[in-house]
Amino acid sequence: xxxxxxxxxxxxxxxxxxxxxxxxxxxxxxxxxxxxxxxxxxxxxxxxxxxxxxxxxxxxxxxxxxxxxxxxxxxxxxxxxxxxxxxxxxxxxxxxxxxxxxxxxxxxxxxxxxxxxxxxxxxxxxxxxxxxxxxxxxxxxxxxxxxxxxxxxxxxxxxxxxxxxxxxxxxxxxxxxxxxxxxxxxxxxxxxxxxxxxxxxxxxxxxxxxxxxxxxxxxxxxxxxxxxxxxxxxxxxxxxxxxxxxxxxxxxxxxxxxxxxxxxxxxxxxxxxxxxxxxxxxxxxxxxxx
Numbered sequence: 001x002x003x004x005x006x007x008x009x010x011x012x013x014x015x016x017x018x019x020x021x022x023x024x025x026x027x028x029x030x031x032x033x034x035x036x037x038x039x040x041x042x043x044x045x046x047x048x049x050x051x052x053x054x055x056x057x058x059x060x061x062x063x064x065x066x067x068x069x070x071x072x073x074x075x076x077x078x079x080x081x082x083x084x085x086x087x088x089x090x091x092x093x094x095x096x097x098x099x100x101x102x103x104x105x106x107x108x109x110x111x112x113x114x115x116x117x118x119x120x121x122x123x124x125x126x127x128x129x130x131x132x133x134x135x136x137x138x139x140x141x142x143x144x145x146x147x148x149x150x151x152x153x154x155x156x157x158x159x160x161x162x163x164x165x166x167x168x169x170x171x172x173x174x175x176x177x178x179x180x181x182x183x184x185x186x187x188x189x190x191x192x193x194x195x196x197x198x199x200x201x202x203x204x205x206x207x208x209x210x211x212x213x214x215x216x217x218x219x220x221x222x223x224x225x226x227x228x229x230x231x232x233x234x235x236x237x238x239x240x241x242x243x244x245x246x247x248x249x250x251x252x253x254x255x256x257x258x259x260x261x262x263x264x265x266x267x268x269x270x271x272x273x274x275x276x277x278x279x280x281x282x283x284x285x286x287x288x289x290x
């Protein structure tokens with residue numbers, strides 16, 4: 001089983017991003033996803049910056065995937081996707097993770113292989129077959145459906161790899177509106193890049209003061225961290241890759257813990273406010289102990 005690092009979902013400064021991936025190049029990761037996978041207004045990292053990071057990671061022996069935006073709303077967004085595709089076409093060490101059907105259409109027309117991202121809502125084998133025919137060599141299991149659905153899809157899927165989101169705040173939904181900007185009574189197009197103030201998103205609580213969701217620009221995430229440590233032995237027998245989502249703290253310890261689980265070497269798992277309800281077809285914020 002391969003260990004992957006998903007795309008960075010939060011908005012960090014350029015220097016924070018460069019330092020983070022410089023450290024990740026030294027970590028025992030097999031695949032690293034790069035690029036802006038949430039909001040097209042996030043411009044701290046330019047394409048040349050991402051390509052520089054990709055080169056460092058590829059030279060360190062990682063497979064590198066560029067993630068596309070989940071919402072393509074303008075011609076400039078399309079140009080960004082095309083530039084990512086051109087970069088992947090010119091360097092065989094790179095591949096595209098497509099998170100929107102418009103990107104898949106362009107990849108299919110070019111004959112470029114790709115990873116089918118979780119935002120495509122792949123819930124049945126017919127969709128998987130369609131994507132495989134378009135050029136998908138890997139698909140990412142949607143974290144909002146559980147183990148029973150995965151078992152069924154694995155029995156019927158075409159000959160492509162399966163990747164499961166195993167650790168991180170769950171990416172739940174996307175909107176054309178920016179919720180972080182609205183928190184400050186700002187318009188999306190004049191948001192003042194407030195997401196930079198929240199390196200792990202903006203926590204949303206209920207009226208009773210209980211953590212409920214995390215606002216991350218146009219993305220809504222879980223308040224608790226999805227965590228499939230206990231399910232790893234079963235996953236190892238059935239899927240090819242598991243995904244960790246980038247976080248600003250304890251990333252080295254987290255990777256070491258999951259790498260140890262995969263290699264049969266004990267390593268301490270960082271403590272956290274964890275959930276795993278979706279895996280057991282329960283409310284997502286639940287922690288199921290059975």
